[in-house]
Structures are given as structure tokens and as C-alpha cells.
Amino acid sequence: MAKAREIEDNNGFEMGKPYYCKECKRNHTKGKIYKEHLNFALFENNDEDEIKDKSSELNNDDYDDEAELIEIFNEINNEENNVEVENQLEPDIKLDSEDILDNSDSKEACINAVKKLPGVGEATLNKLIKAGFSSLESIAFTPPSIIQEESGLGDKTTAKLIKASMEKLNIGFKSAEDVWEHRKNIARVTTGSQELDDLLGGGVETGSVIEFFGEFRTGKTQIMHQLCVNVQMPEEKGGLEGRALYIDTEGTFRPERIIQMSEGLDLDHKKVLKNIIFGRAYNSDHQILLIKEAANLIKEKNIKLIVVDSLIGHFRSEYIGRGTLASRQQTINSHLHDLLRLCDIYADLAIVVTNQVQAKPDVFYGNPLQAAGGNVVAHGSTIRIYLRKGKGEQRIAKMVDAPHLPEGEAIFSITENGICD
Numbered sequence: 339m340a341k342a343r344e345i346e347d348n349n350g351f352e353m354g355k356p357y358y359c360k361e362c363k364r365n366h367t368k369g370k371i372y373k374e375h376l377n378f379a380l381f382e383n384n385d386e387d388e389i390k391d392k393s394s395e396l397n398n399d400d401y402d403d404e405a406e407l408i409e410i411f412n413e414i415n416n417e418e419n420n421v422e423v424e425n426q427l428e429p430d431i432k433l434d435s436e437d438i439l440d441n442s443d444s445k446e447a448c449i450n451a452v453k454k455l456p457g458v459g460e461a462t463l464n465k466l467i468k469a470g471f472s473s474l475e476s477i478a479f480t481p482p483s484i485i486q487e488e489s490g491l492g493d494k495t496t497a498k499l500i501k502a503s504m505e506k507l508n509i510g511f512k513s514a515e516d517v518w519e520h521r522k523n524i525a526r527v528t529t530g531s532q533e534l535d536d537l538l539g540g541g542v543e544t545g546s547v548i549e550f551f552g553e554f555r556t557g558k559t560q561i562m563h564q565l566c567v568n569v570q571m572p573e574e575k576g577g578l579e580g581r582a583l584y585i586d587t588e589g590t591f592r593p594e595r596i597i598q599m600s601e602g603l604d605l606d607h608k609k610v611l612k613n614i615i616f617g618r619a620y621n622s623d624h625q626i627l628l629i630k631e632a633a634n635l636i637k638e639k640n641i642k643l644i645v646v647d648s649l650i651g652h653f654r655s656e657y658i659g660r661g662t663l664a665s666r667q668q669t670i671n672s673h674l675h676d677l678l679r680l681c682d683i684y685a686d687l688a689i690v691v692t693n694q695v696q697a698k699p700d701v702f703y704g705n706p707l708q709a710a711g712g713n714v715v716a717h718g719s720t721i722r723i724y725l726r727k728g729k730g731e732q733r734i735a736k737m738v739d740a741p742h743l744p745e746g747e748a749i750f751s752i753t754e755n756g757i758c759d
């Protein structure tokens with residue numbers, strides 16, 4: 339056989355092109371490299387144990403093809419790459435390191451659970467972490483095409499990982515008894531107003547997406563702030579002893595209000611502020627991404643409440659004209675389903691979103707205002723509350739849609755100390 343071109347280092351590889359290997363004195367083609375030789379070439383200068391470790395990983399039959407094997411080869415051989423993996427472990431959302439509620443073992447526990455999935459070696463694990471999939475939940479929860487695109491894993495590997503994660507998390511068909519068990523874990527966060535709590539069946543419940551919609555200044559953002567404070571309180575006071583994650587799309591989050599509300603409840607405002615993880619979404623893509631990142635934080639950071647204020651503001655301003663309506667609705671739908679899936683996975687997580695209203699031009703009698711986002715949002719959120727202004731500080735909340743609660747109204751007030759009766 340004719341001798342192919344010799345190469346000096348890995349960078350000389352070109353996919354599909356043959357080259358002559360000096361070590362084993364034969365021609366190789368990138369994409370069809372021999373596994374034994376790969377081990378030899380790869381770990382020549384490493385110590386014995388590491389060679390054994392990594393060789394067994396490379397010989398794992400679960401990898402889709404040899405091209406993937408070569409990618410792994412390049413990845414573990416490239417130290418710079420590994421440093422980058424470590425740097426990317428921290429997500430985009432701002433976090434406070436020191437905190438009473440922090441569950442420090444959780445991150446490691448989440449990563450360990452991923453590591454135990456069949457076919458996950460060090461290299462696959464690194465790829466997953468690098469792409470932000472460091473928990474079973476985030477793997478089970480993300481569409482396969484996105485995992486593939488972001489991690490660079492093959493379709494078969496991705497499908498296997500998703501299937502295994504879903505099995506571990508017990509997602510799929512289950513008996514009504516299991517559903518009842520899941521619902522028994524549902525807890526409630528007080529809104530601060532007894533009347534509003536009663537309307538909601540005892541407060542904002544976990545395991546559902548709850549939508550507050552209404553005109554400007556009707557108190558949507560105030561309720562979101564109050565829930566972030568209340569969720570941190572012990573159960574006997576109407577909280578869940580957990581953190582809140584606040585996704586602000588309108589730039590209306592005000593720590594000053596959190597301080598006032600904490601003082602109203604005799605809580606240490608410094609601690610309260612620390613336990614609110616804040617993410618500012620500058621556009622709809624960013625908003626979608628923050629929710630996907632949130633999937634990785636829930637367990638690790640003991641998050642019991644997710645706020646999205648507001649849900650579709652960005653979508654309304656970015657998708658303009660009738661021609662974009664279909665794709666806008668599709669994107670909102672998939673965003674809402676990301677939220678709903680989180681509820682299915684975490685029975686003790688409450689998700690509240692706010693929504694604007696729009697005037698319906700064809701309504702002549704009755705209320706022409708309706709929640710923005712159309713049927714997609716209406717069908718997506720589990721419980722919907724319509725807010726309108728009353729006298730002075732008073733606001734009126736109306737239960738519009740809930741699968742298990744009666745319709746009704748409640749009056750509450752917005753005061754300096756927050757939401758109350």
C-alpha cells in the first residue's frame with residue numbers, strides 16, 4: 339500500500355483523508371482510526387493508571403461511531419478545553435455563594451446521577467456539563483435536538499441518555515395513584531392576603547403554572563415580589579423555606595420593595611435578598627435560555643418558586659405583524675411547556691408568571707380586555723387570575739380558570755409593607 343502523507347500532530351488530521359502514522363507504521367483515515375492505536379497514541383506520555391482508565395472509556399461500545407471517538411480523543415488531549423469546561427460550570431444567572439439555605443452537596447449529587455447513566459464516561463460527562471446539562475432533570479427536560487446541537491453528542495447517545503434520565507425520574511405513564519401521591523406533596527405559599535389565598539385554595543400552589551394577568555399598575559409585579567419574600571418563610575408561616583428565582587423581562591424588579599416587604603414581616607432583609615436569584619432577560623431567546631438553565635439550579639439551590647415577570651412581553655415586541663404570529667405562538671408554547679415540565683418534575687416548586695392584557699376590538703358588551711398570548715397561554719397555565727384596580731390601594735382578583743377551584747373574587751391591598759387584606 340502506498341504511504342500516505344505523514345502528519346506531525348493532531349491538527350494535521352483532516353476528516354476522511356488518509357495519513358501515514360509513524361508509530362504503528364500504517365495508513366490511517368480520520369474517522370476510521372483504530373481504537374488500539376488511538377490508546378497508544380493518546381496516552382503515550384501519561385501514567386499507567388490514567389491510560390487504563392481512559393482506554394476503558396474509549397473502548398466503551400456505547401459511543402455512536404469512531405468519529406465521535408476521535409472528538410473525545412481531541413477533547414481529553416486538549417488541556418485548554420478542560421479548563422474551559424470548568425469555567426463554564428457556573429451559569430449565567432447571578433448567584434450568591436454564601437447562604438443558609440444552600441444545599442452544597444446537591445450540585446455534586448446531580449452530576450453524580452448523570453455520571454451513573456449507562457454509557458456516560460468522563461468525556462461525555464464533560465460535554466454535557468459544558469453544554470449546561472448537569473442534572474438528570476435538564477437532560478430529560480430538553481428536546482433531543484438541542485442537547486445534540488449544544489453538546490455535540492450523537493443522536494443515538496442523546497436518545498439513550500434522555501430515555502435513561504426519564505426512567506430514573508419516573509417520567510412517563512403512571513397510575514392515578516402515583517399522580518395522587520405526587521399531588522399530596524403539593525404545598526402552598528401565602529400571598530400575604532388571606533382573601534387572595536382563599537381564592538387560590540390556600541395560597542399559590544406548587545406543581546402548577548399560575549398566571550396573574552391584568553392592566554398596568556394592577557399589582558402583578560408587587561405580588562411577584564411578595565411571593566419571593568414569603569416563599570422563604572417556614573411552613574407554619576405560609577412559606578416553603580426555599581429560594582426564589584426571579585426572571586425579570588421588563589426591568590421592574592426593585593430590591594427596595596423586597597426590603598420594605600421583609601421589614602413588614604420582621605425578616606432580615608439581607609438574608610431575604612440573598613435568597614432571591616435574579617436573572618434579567620433582555621430578549622425572548624434569553625428568557626427561554628434562563629428557564630432552561632433554571633432546570634439545573636432548582637435542586638442544587640433549593641429553589642421553591644420561579645417567577646417570570648412578564649411571560650410574553652418580549653415575544654409581543656419581537657414578533658411583529660401577522661406573518662410572524664404562527665412562529666411566535668409556537669415559541670411561546672414551547673417556553674410554557676418548559677415551565678410545565680418543571681412543575682411535573684418538582685412537586686414542591688411553584689411557578690408564577692405575569693401577563694399583560696390586550697383590548698379585543700370585536701367586543702362591544704362586557705370586558706374587552708383579555709390576556710395576551712391567546713389560546714396558547716390560556717391552555718398552558720394551570721390557574722389564571724385576572725387583576726383589576728379597585729379604590730385607592732385596593733385591587734380585585736378574579737379566578738378565571740382553574741381545574742379544581744371554584745370561580746370567585748377577592749379584594750386585597752398593596753401597601754408599603756406589601757400585599758395584605
Ligand code: GTP
Nearest residue numbers: 553554555556557558559560561590731752753754
Ligand atoms: P405593569 O407591570 O405596568 O403591567 O403593572 P403591574 O401590574 O406589574 O403593577 P405593579 O405590581 O408594579 O403595581 C404598581 C402599583 O403598586 C403602584 O401603582 C402602586 O399603587 C402600588 N405600589 C407600589 N409600591 C408601593 C408602595 O410602596 N406603597 C404603596 N402603598 N403602594 C405601592
Ligand code: MG
Nearest residue numbers: 558559590647
Ligand atoms: Mg409589572
